[in-house]
Each structure stands twice: as structure tokens, then as C-alpha cells.
Amino acid sequence: MNADRxxxxxxxxxxxxxxxxxxxxxxxxxxxxxxxxSHLQSCGRCRAFVDGIAAVTESLARALPPMALxxxxxxxxxxxxxxxxxxxxxxxxxxxxxxxxxxxxxxxRRGFTWNAALDAVAAAAxxxxxxxxxxxxxxPALEFAQxxxxxxxxxxxxxxxxxGLVAALALSRQPWPSPTG
Amino acid sequence: xxxxxxGHLAAGRHAQAFDLIVPEYRDRVFRLxxxxxxxxxxxxxxxxxxxxxxxxxxxxFDGRAQLGTWIYAITRNTCLMELRKRKPTVSFDDPDSxxxxxxxxRIATGPASDPEHDNLLRLLEALPTNxxxxxxxxxxxxxxxxxxxxxLEMPLGTVKNLLFRARxxxxxxxxxxxxxxx
Numbered sequence: 001m002n003a004d005r006x007x008x009x010x011x012x013x014x015x016x017x018x019x020x021x022x023x024x025x026x027x028x029x030x031x032x033x034x035x036x037x038s039h040l041q042s043c044g045r046c047r048a049f050v051d052g053i054a055a056v057t058e059s060l061a062r063a064l065p066p067m068a069l070x071x072x073x074x075x076x077x078x079x080x081x082x083x084x085x086x087x088x089x090x091x092x093x094x095x096x097x098x099x100x101x102x103x104x105x106x107x108x109r110r111g112f113t114w115n116a117a118l119d120a121v122a123a124a125a126x127x128x129x130x131x132x133x134x135x136x137x138x139x140p141a142l143e144f145a146q147x148x149x150x151x152x153x154x155x156x157x158x159x160x161x162x163x164g165l166v167a168a169l170a171l172s173r174q175p176w177p178s179p180t181g
Numbered sequence: 182x183x184x185x186x187x188g189h190l191a192a193g194r195h196a197q198a199f200d201l202i203v204p205e206y207r208d209r210v211f212r213l214x215x216x217x218x219x220x221x222x223x224x225x226x227x228x229x230x231x232x233x234x235x236x237x238x239x240x241x242f243d244g245r246a247q248l249g250t251w252i253y254a255i256t257r258n259t260c261l262m263e264l265r266k267r268k269p270t271v272s273f274d275d276p277d278s279x280x281x282x283x284x285x286x287r288i289a290t291g292p293a294s295d296p297e298h299d300n301l302l303r304l305l306e307a308l309p310t311n312x313x314x315x316x317x318x319x320x321x322x323x324x325x326x327x328x329x330x331x332x333l334e335m336p337l338g339t340v341k342n343l344l345f346r347a348r349x350x351x352x353x354x355x356x357x358x359x360x361x362x363x
Contacts, residue, residue, distance in 0.1 A: 017345070018341075018342075021341075021345040025324060027341075052352045052356075053349070055352075056351045057348060059298070060316060060348075061320055062298060063298040063301045063305075064302075064320040064321070066321065067221050069207060073207065073229070074207075076229060077203065077207075077232055077233070080229065084233065084236070084237070
């Protein structure tokens, strides 16, 4: 950094500072560059400023050398991504399994509901048959009620069917445990 | 390259997009991290972390921002988190403050194994953070104003102004040492 000491007391011409830094960086417009080059030939203050900025710029370039990634950067990144992808795969599989489990439970619950209803209907039919078979024997005892065997068996069957449907409905509303607790 | 990445992203092929993003952006991410963290090893770790975050977040990238802008934002956030983990350090955002002047004086008289480089880097440390970052990135990006502006998400004029003020200040700070050495 051997810039002209004149800069410290006078500095460049007013309004030129910013453009002169761009001049050093070779970043100003071509016409402006030509104009500045012409001006620098006759202006010691601006020339001193340019020399000073150029010296700082080059010193920084030496003090801040280019940096590059290490050769193992890509391999390390691939390992990390592969590990994350495996974990992501496991997580996706867990989510799928949970969804399947929930689906199976829902299906089972629907099946159970209908099975319970059918069971109740079957029980009611069997109960009605039994009552029909034994009704003539017990009818004398129920004579005072004036209930025919057919009506009695129909009533028992309907009561069984109703009980079965109520039980099925109650079971279908029971909460089911989650696989994760 | 950008078109191919955009095509994969639009089609939901995130893995293929990421395969193209890594070679396209890894060095730029690393250089930006270097300019913020000022440490090669830490910058490399931050670049790894940034790209892992990009991989994780890529399915959620909606294309409202430019891909590069989005990746640079993730890089800056990753680096800021790294800086927060470190011990607090004194920052001189106002180089004309008494603290900064005192630090510059200590720097100028302190021991240095390579007087020119070490002193220049110490003087650089006394500049405001945004000027330091712009200067470091300017050299890492082969003196491209545009690359610095893109990475720092700043207007081109702001970057030029930061670089101008930083070097003018460094020239002023370095001059007394030259006089003393003469």
C-alpha cells in the first residue's frame, strides 16, 4: 500500500470517489471509464485515491484467498441424505401400517355390528320357535292373559331382535385403542 | 440448469431436482457461509446442514421465490443459528465509535506473524458486519458485484456502496500503520 500521501489531506475530486472504486473494479460503464482514465492523467489527487483503493483491493485479495469445499463433501452429504431417506421410509411405512390398522379395525367393527345383529335375529327366531313349540303346554297357565301362542312367540322374537340391534349399536360406538397407545 | 431443476420440481420429482441442486449451489452456499462464519470448517458444516434442510423442505417449495433466493435464505438462517451457538463477541458496527477506534489502535499495534495480511484482516474485523460480509463474499465470488448482491439479497447499488465504504475505510485505517512503518 504505497498510495500517494496527498490523499490523506486532500482526497479525490468531489463526486469521483464512488466511480473511481468502480474504475478499480473494472465495473464502470465504458464511456465513464474513458472519461475517468483521461481525468486521472491530469489529477494527482484522484490518481492517489485510485492507487490507494487498488492497493487495498489487491491486499484483500491476497489476505482472503479462494476457499473450496473438501473432496469428501459430496460423499458425506450423500450419507446424511441416505440416512434421512431410510428414516423417512421407515416413518412412511409406520404411517401406512397405522392407516391399514385403522382401516382393518373399522372394517372389523362394521362386520361385528352386522354379525351381532344377525346373531340377535337368529336368537329371536330360535326363541320364537321354542315358544311356539311349548306354548300349547303352558297356554292353560297363561289363559287368563288371553294371549295366543302365535302372538307370544312373535312378541318374544321381536323383543330378541330389538335387544340384538341395541347391543350391536352399543358395540359399534365403543372406542378402539390406537396402535401407538 | 435452472430450467431442468424447475421442470423436476414442477413434476414433483424432488430427488432428481436435488441431484441437480447440489452441484449447482453447493459452492455458492459454502462461500456465503464462509463470508458469514469466517471459518472454513464451520462453513463446510453449515453448507452440509443447509443442503440437508433444502432436501427436507424441497417438497414444500412452492416456487413463489426464486430457488436461489430460497436456498440463500436457508443458508443465512443456518449460519445465524451457528453464530448464536458461539460465545458472544464484541461487534463494532460503528467504526467511528470510541470502542472501534480503540480496537483499531490495539489492532494496529498488536503482534502479527504476517504483518500486512494479519493487520488487514484485523482492520476488516473492525468494520461493520455488513461491510465485512460484502468484502469477504466479493473476493470469494471472484469480485462479482452481482453474485454478492444475489447471495446477500441486496440491491446491486447497496453492495457497491458497502464495498466502496469498506475499502475507503480500510485505506484510511491502514494509512497510519504505513506511516509508522516508513
